[in-house]
Amino acid sequence: MDVKAIRQMFPILDQxxxxxxxVYLDSxxxxxxxxxxxxxxxxxxxxxxxxxxxxxxxxxxxATDQYEGARExxxxxxxxxxxxxxxxxxxxxxxxxxxxxSYARENLKPGNExxxxxxxxxxxxxxxxxxxxxxxxxxxxxxxxxxxxxxxxDIRKLVTENTKVVAIAHVSNVLGTINPIKEIAKIAHxxxxxxxxxxxxxxxxxxxxxQDLDCDFYAFSGHKMLAPTGIGVLYGKRELLExxxxxxxxxxxIDFVSLQESTWKELPWKFEGGTPIxxxxxxxxxxxxxxxxxxxxxxxxHEQKLADYVMDRLRTVEDIKVYGPEHRAALVxxxxxxVHPHDVATALDSFGIAVRAGHHCAQPLMKxxxxxxxxxxxFYLYNTEDDVEKLVDGLLKTKEFFGDVF
Amino acid sequence: MSFNNLETLYRQVIMDHYKNPRNRxxxxxxxxxVDMNNPTCGDRIQLQMQIEDGVVKxxxxxxxxxxxxxxxxxxxxxxxxxxxxxxxxxxxxVFSEMMLGEEVDSNTDLGDAQALSGxxxxxxxxxxxxxxxKAMEKGVNDK
Numbered sequence: 179m180d181v182k183a184i185r186q187m188f189p190i191l192d193q194x195x196x197x198x199x200x201v202y203l204d205s206x207x208x209x210x211x212x213x214x215x216x217x218x219x220x221x222x223x224x225x226x227x228x229x230x231x232x233x234x235x236x237x238x239x240x241a242t243d244q245y246e247g248a249r250e251x252x253x254x255x256x257x258x259x260x261x262x263x264x265x266x267x268x269x270x271x272x273x274x275x276x277x278x279x280s281y282a283r284e285n286l287k288p289g290n291e292x293x294x295x296x297x298x299x300x301x302x303x304x305x306x307x308x309x310x311x312x313x314x315x316x317x318x319x320x321x322x323x324x325x326x327x328x329x330x331x332d333i334r335k336l337v338t339e340n341t342k343v344v345a346i347a348h349v350s351n352v353l354g355t356i357n358p359i360k361e362i363a364k365i366a367h368x369x370x371x372x373x374x375x376x377x378x379x380x381x382x383x384x385x386x387x388x389q390d391l392d393c394d395f396y397a398f399s400g401h402k403m404l405a406p407t408g409i410g411v412l413y414g415k416r417e418l419l420e421x422x423x424x425x426x427x428x429x430x431x432i433d434f435v436s437l438q439e440s441t442w443k444e445l446p447w448k449f450e451g452g453t454p455i456x457x458x459x460x461x462x463x464x465x466x467x468x469x470x471x472x473x474x475x476x477x478x479x480h481e482q483k484l485a486d487y488v489m490d491r492l493r494t495v496e497d498i499k500v501y502g503p504e505h506r507a508a509l510v511x512x513x514x515x516x517v518h519p520h521d522v523a524t525a526l527d528s529f530g531i532a533v534r535a536g537h538h539c540a541q542p543l544m545k546x547x548x549x550x551x552x553x554x555x556x557f558y559l560y561n562t563e564d565d566v567e568k569l570v571d572g573l574l575k576t577k578e579f580f581g582d583v584f
Numbered sequence: 585m586s587f588n589n590l591e592t593l594y595r596q597v598i599m600d601h602y603k604n605p606r607n608r609x610x611x612x613x614x615x616x617x618v619d620m621n622n623p624t625c626g627d628r629i630q631l632q633m634q635i636e637d638g639v640v641k642x643x644x645x646x647x648x649x650x651x652x653x654x655x656x657x658x659x660x661x662x663x664x665x666x667x668x669x670x671x672x673x674x675x676x677x678v679f680s681e682m683m684l685g686e687e688v689d690s691n692t693d694l695g696d697a698q699a700l701s702g703x704x705x706x707x708x709x710x711x712x713x714x715x716x717x718k719a720m721e722k723g724v725n726d727k
Contacts (some may be wrong), residue, residue: 196589520625520650521594524709528589536625544626550648551626579587579594 179476185560187212187468198530201568206351206379206509206556207534208401211465215404218464219457229453231430245456248463249446252411255466256396257387262416262445266459269410270378271301273397274345276412276449277374278305280422281395282343288314292343293336293371295320295328296546297350300539302376306345315342322546325503326353333365341371348380348396352538352554353502354485354509363392372418378402382558383481383507385474388413400458404465409458412449419445426451469559477559481508484557488566495573501547509556511538514573517580519553525576526553531569592702593709594651601655601696606662607644615642618723622711627653631661631719635727640664640672645716652700652709657716659697669724676717683710 185191188210193200202210222244228237230245249261258264267273282292292306296319310317320328320336328346337344344366349356359375366373372394380386381396382403388396395418400409414422424431424442431451433441442448469477485508492498497515514522523535534554537544544550555569611632621628627649634642643661647654660679664672671692678692685704703713 518650520627520652520709520712524593524706525590527708528587541626550628575587579590 179472179480179559181480181560181562184472185562187214188560189213189216191560195530195532196528201529201531201565201572203555203557203561203565203569204532204534205382205558205561206402206554208407209382209404209558210560211404211406211461212468214468215406215461215464219406219461222457222460227457230456231447241456244460244463245454248459251463251466255470256381256411256413257389258413259389260416263413263419265412265414265419265446265449266454267410267412267450268408268455269399269401270376270397271410273395273410273412274302274374274376275305276425277395277397277414278309279425281372281418282306282309282315283312284423286310286313286315286342289340290315291338291341292317292345293320293333293341294318294345295347296322296542297326297328297353297355298345298347298540298542299351299376299378300541301378302345302347302374303542306343320346326350326355326501327503328355328357328362330358330361330365333362337365337369337371339369341366341369343374344371345374345376347376347378348386349383349507350502350543351379351509352511352540352543352552354506354511355503356505356507359391359393363394367392379507379509382469384478394418400462400465403462404468405462406458409455409462411462416445419449424448424451428452430454472559480559481557484508484561484563484566485510487563488555488557488569491566491570492573495570495577497577498573501552508558508561509554511552511554513549513552514576515580517576519551521580522553522573522576525579526569526572529568529572529575531572533569593706595699595702597696597699598655599651601658602651605645605654605658607658607665608646609644610646611642611644616723616727618719618726620715620719620722622649622653622715625649625712627712627715629653629657629715629719631657631716631723633664633720633723635669635724638669640667640669643720645719649715650709650712652703652712653715656697656700656713659695659700660716660720663695663697664720672720673724676721679717680714683714 190210226240228241230242249264252264253261363373374395375393377396377398381398394415396413401407428451431448500512519535615632615634618631629647631645645657678690681688700713
């Protein structure tokens with residue numbers, strides 16, 4: 179994998195920030211976009227823009243072909259059985275909310291249980307809190323091990339006949355924990371529960387095969403995998419989606435409308451009310467082309483090397499505390515001595531290094547870690563060991579600066 | 585190693601307030617209490633004020649956050665103590681203008697809080713600096 183060549187496809191990386199070459203270590207928040215994605219969106223607007231599924235005219239056909247072509251590309255990318263199982267939406271949050279609003283509200287009753295973990299992003303907690311409130315079901319948590327992983331034997335004990343939904347992140351956006359989705363799906367299914375996966379930090383970084391994982395729903399966001407913001411995907415097993423009511427009603431999703439009653443289009447369109455995110459889907463297709471050209475296995479291997487490297491190098495920084503397991507995705511969440519993470523992030527930014535600081539939309543996890551905030555550096559296919567060296571150097575300088583002023 | 589850029593923000597007086605906060609703690613007896621947080625970053629403050637005859641007799645704060653938000657709370661409580669409510673609100677207005685990098689046309693003396701003027705060059709940190717002032721405004725306006 180030629181990272182130098184890859185970097186050249188990302189025009190944004192070639193700039194100085196605060197007098198230093200930009201070191202972008204915030205891809206878990208959003209990834210940068212290659213020129214091919216930017217051009218795909220631009221070309222669509224420049225040459226083919228029209229609404230989909232309705233025009234008889236040529237531009238309408240072109241737009242529809244590209245939009246539906248993107249769906250087929252996503253299907254192949256995650257190995258779904260059918261494009262009926264690929265629903266385009268705004269992102270992971272929308273995907274999980276759709277399942278919570280439709281499947282959960284229709285299938286849960288008092289006495290039932292939703293099981294999640296404390297490592298979830300708010301978007302995989304709050305929809306379940308709301309579903310529990312409305313249905314009278316109970317929301318329970320699978321405990322975390324000391325290193326921020328889940329133990330399958332715990333899950334085996336906790337999932338009962340009353341458990342109807344298990345929801346978990348494929349990869350934790352804070353700890354970097356990679357959860358054993360396939361094994362969890364098996365446990366859930368043995369007791370008749372479904373498994374909903376928050377794939378926001380999964381799909382961008384590793385080959386995901388939804389049939390092999392055998393999860394029931396898998397939600398992810400385009401903007402974390404080189405595509406534009408505003409486009410996301412909800413994969414759902416066809417037999418479940420068939421029996422679910424739409425969440426949004428209006429144009430695009432109907433079959434026949436009379437004064438009092440309406441019927442829905444078939445899958446996947448019954449879940450795509452309103453004019454869809456056409457340019458976003460086309461950008462996502464270009465992003466998938468880019469990722470497949472590089473190869474998902476190569477990307478994973480590159481990131482695993484970076485993850486090992488950054489963990490090794492951070493061990494040399496005095497007073498740093500890194501949270502999460504040793505074996506992890508390519509992201510590190512940490513605190514540097516007594517320096518507040520916002521101050522760490524501002525200091526790193528002054529050296530051109532972009533990291534995230536705060537609670538990372540995971541307040542329950544911050545509580546579990548017993549911190550109010552942390553800093554996070556996250557890596558992607560365009561990051562290098564040199565970026566890690568700059569991070570380490572930046573952290574040492576940050577310590578020097580705050581050591582002097584304190 | 586030169587830290588010119590960072591030194592614009594983290595002046596000595598700011599770090600001093602962060603390390604040795606003034607008026608940190610809780611007020612005894614009857615006090616106006618305001619809780620405020622910055623949901624995007626998790627900083628939080630509880631501000632207590634004792635107001636008599638339109639004058640801020642005493643002010644204390646508790647909270648968690650970065651050096652900017654906590655030093656600002658320390659400086660703010662120091663600045664408003666003994667001031668009339670109208671004066672405190674004027675200070676808050678002047679402080680906000682300073683954060684936006686605007687020319688401040690006022691004789692109002694912000695005291696140590698003046699040292700936070702460099703924050704205007706770090707847009708992402710303005711909310712940290714204004715948290716305590718917003719809490720003060722909310723407290724006196726709700727009263």
